[in-house]
Amino acid sequence: MDKLQVTIMPEGLSVEVEKGSTLLDAANAAGITLKSSCGGQGTCGRCAVKVLEGTVNGGDGNMSKAKRAEGYILACTAKVEDGPVTVEFPESSRLSEHQVLLDDSLDEIIKESQVDDFEHSDEAFVKKVQVTMSEPNLMENVDDLSRLSAELKGILGTENITISYNALKTLPAKVREGNWQVTVTCLITDESAEVIRVEPGYVDTPPYGIALDIGTTTVVAALVDLATGKKLRQAGTFNRQAGMGDDVISRIVYTEEEKDGLKEIQDVVIETINDLLEELYAKENIGAEDVSAMMVAANTTMIHLFLGVEPMYIRREPYIPGVCDAPIIKAKELGLHIHEDGSVICFPSVASYVGGDIVSGALLTGIEKQDEFWLFLDIGTNGEMVLGNSDLLMCCACSAGPAFEGGGIAFGMRAMDGAIEKIVIDDEFNVSYATVGNAAPVGICGSGLIDCLSTLRTAGVINRQGKMQDISSDRMREGDEGPEFVLVYADETGIGKDIVITEADIENLIRAKAAVFAGIRIMLSKMELPLEAVSKILIGGGFGNYLNLNDSIRIGLLPDLPAELYSFIGNSSLKGAYMALLSRSVFKHSVELGQSMTYLELSDGNEFYDEYVQAMFLPHTDMSLFPSLED
């Protein structure tokens, strides 16, 4: 096969790709993640790059005339066929790291979750014990494993002691090196204890574990001391699968359309996770072999892609996952950088679009212990929700789309430095703004978009349908893709061009909020509950922390209930995983919790669509649903 060289600027990195590869392939080969919301279909226009030397074929697709005039082409449709090329991958087309929220302490989480008698020491997935074995002699010549097992039975109170193949191989050397004293790491289940590591002598370091939240957009890992339950450190990063599509559907499409696509997309998330782990280990000065368990919370598609389980039937009616309750898998089977025989435990999913992240979040809320009705909302790339109490739990998912995370929005971005998070519009349509880190503005983050929508409506820039109005301001103009409103002029930005919000952006945002609100309405209707019956609304998801409640109600994303009923609970998926990592009984409870949820399939029938269409106004066609906005 012919190989051609692609040199990537400004780094000057050179990679060799097969003739006919796209520039997106070249980026992946170089370890650079380009934005690619559509998964390389040429429709999102986010992977714009410039050819500096040489020629490429193709490069067409959805892009503004202006950008095309500047010489940009799309990396995903541009093929290297005629010889070596040099290309520029601008910052604006790349995914970059961002800061992930630090979470609360275990005590706070436990308090929040209302878990009774949280006793992780008795119920751990992993125990590390110091063992003194009797020294053998000619009369007492039992084999090493039997000697060890006999002691462990006493210490652990388990009859059934097994040992991993790898631990067995060096057992004789280890017990003698420690002069018949060893420190043994065991994986504990109801049925047995499996020795996976034998260290000579008495070793004081605790067993470690990882709580992991694999989001469609971000991945967050927490390193936990399993002996004390303390969270030592947390790290987060973008899910590099973003280069293969912004949402779960486009990722599934990627696995179907690319050769070895499933393997490739699995490898990418495993690499993302391993890099996070190495970062945590380096900072805490521990090794991968010290970590014996990983508790994973993620949506159903993310779990399929993480495990490499065929995901294609998730997106096809009747939307059937391959697996909801995955078996415990050894880390080496997945290539994860924890102890090779360490357990990888996945939170059970409820259905194709309500995953283990929601079960984990629900566990954190304690919703299943309430007499009154609570509503738990996780607003991310997918919007999932659980409504219920100790008698009944119902859940559903509405595909909000990536708009709230900046996807499908001309200047959308994640909450990084320079992201506009708030705007104010005066009577003359002058705009002032605040950005993350007070940096020169470069785009608009999710909370900024909600604020924008609310402010534009209040200022009369858009009407209740979200259409741009004929206002007397230069900021209102006709752009490449229809009407747009200038938020910041080029000279004030960090990117040298005007930052605008387009009518198309507004429409995407309205669709997203309408989907969430319609989901809430349908659930209330199915359970024959008035909105007032809901005594608490818990908002989870990384995005939830930045949400402005007034703006969210004003645009009709959240129901019009008093502020004191709302509670923002941060990364509920990770927090739940942290708790379950520490206790088998809590994990078991979460499995039951998942099983107790009734899944409501919104695509079944017209009810959801009807509600959705009614919610496509700001805040809603039925203003009586928003009494606080009447005045």
Add this chain to the structure above:
Amino acid sequence: MDKLQVTIMPEGLSVEVEKGSTLLDAANAAGITLKSSCGGQGTCGRCAVKVLEGTVNGGDGNMSKAKRAEGYILACTAKVEDGPVTVEFPESSRLSEHQVLLDDSLDEIIKESQVDDFEHSDEAFVKKVQVTMSEPNLMENVDDLSRLSAELKGILGTENITISYNALKTLPAKVREGNWQVTVTCLITDESAEVIRVEPGYVDTPPYGIALDIGTTTVVAALVDLATGKKLRQAGTFNRQAGMGDDVISRIVYTEEEKDGLKEIQDVVIETINDLLEELYAKENIGAEDVSAMMVAANTTMIHLFLGVEPMYIRREPYIPGVCDAPIIKAKELGLHIHEDGSVICFPSVASYVGGDIVSGALLTGIEKQDEFWLFLDIGTNGEMVLGNSDLLMCCACSAGPAFEGGGIAFGMRAMDGAIEKIVIDDEFNVSYATVGNAAPVGICGSGLIDCLSTLRTAGVINRQGKMQDISSDRMREGDEGPEFVLVYADETGIGKDIVITEADIENLIRAKAAVFAGIRIMLSKMELPLEAVSKILIGGGFGNYLNLNDSIRIGLLPDLPAELYSFIGNSSLKGAYMALLSRSVFKHSVELGQSMTYLELSDGNEFYDEYVQAMFLPHTDMSLFPSLED
């Protein structure tokens, strides 16, 4: 590292080896197994080879003057350092295949073993079941794994269904390919059933299993239809570890003295086994993925080397194995060519020198169910025995050494074509002989050696101490290594030289038989039993089948009891493994059987040595022990 070419004749095979490698290394690199009883120490003299072109350094060690005069050197001490060489590896220095006994049918084995109610179908390690799943719809949208598990729970009557990681990955595709009908292979334990394979549609092929006997000298595998219990085919070959030492001690020494020796010696036996498996699969037209379980019977050292478990403490006082009762290991961890998630189950060992092969053999004998005392003897490279009844079982091992398998004997060989198996000596010391396959004689096999010893003694060629006598025959002469007696002159042989038996050979044989007989005496003494209390003697081991009972008693190998008390049971290790492969309850029984045996350590105290010295005569110093020989 410099590489040098070694060309091996007569094949003309060329291999590249690192400068400084031995010719034995070159042989291993070329996949040719040279005889190497001493494990490459230069002491056994069996790896004699000739350099045809080029020069090597070294090559010294134990070898006859005659052989040296013919230009032979030892491959194990000859190093390639000065450039490419061409060498001849003569047939006489190579291990080659031999025919392994075909065993009895399952019915005969079961009858022999006296196992009650042998019902393998209910107690199998593997079940293959046809499952019809209900097709999902929007209302009934449970995930694929749960749908499958629900059906399996009903069919198998097990609550706890798990699935291997590899089976999980393609489950969604497989169930749809089969249109919701699949054939599922499950590993069954008391606690759970693990799905390891899902085939679309209804597949009629049975689950297969392998019963394996890993002997120090030979490896035998039987392919079994686990549904019917029928043995389909059996194949045997030399254990290629023979190139790393003839007995268990020299193999352990090899792992200690060679870099990565344990890994290397493990790889060699795994290769030996895999080649046997491929032979079986090719002849039965099945694939490795069709075989889901392997039951392994082997001595303790062989199990350690098979599993790669550190064996060095087996040979050091107080002789402690790393493991007696190994956990079930997945085939992929060992690189065995059965289904990657198939179970590898090892018979439990009793102690360092009484292994799972003896437990397996004892299982076959049914010794543990007897009211009267039985004696089970397994005579191979090691001599192990079990004495007892339903109340008490005692076992021991006496290191007989490899003489009965032809090791350490000038013209010793395995029972292949041309092996002398019987001789007759007339009054004038003329010798007539019979060979395996009536081929021109090339050496003497184990049963031939026993016959030889007996006949030489009867003819007066040797005295009761085994010393050559001053007889009037040209056949008696002084050889390179002392007195020797010519069995066949060169012109009648297939090797172009005289086949002799030396005084040193006789001494080795007497040592071997003395060790076995002393072991029997000690066990009787410890249990305070007269010999007459033994109502049955069962002789196992591949060698056992060829043993001439009269000769064996005449030389004092076996006790002087009536022929009708003796029973030859063939490869008892393999037969026991075959039975246990078919039934978890039979395997469990064998574990208990192993645990019920009291191990007698012969090296503890002087008793064994005293008995051994007394047995160093033909048949014994105490002739009253052999009343039938008095006349």
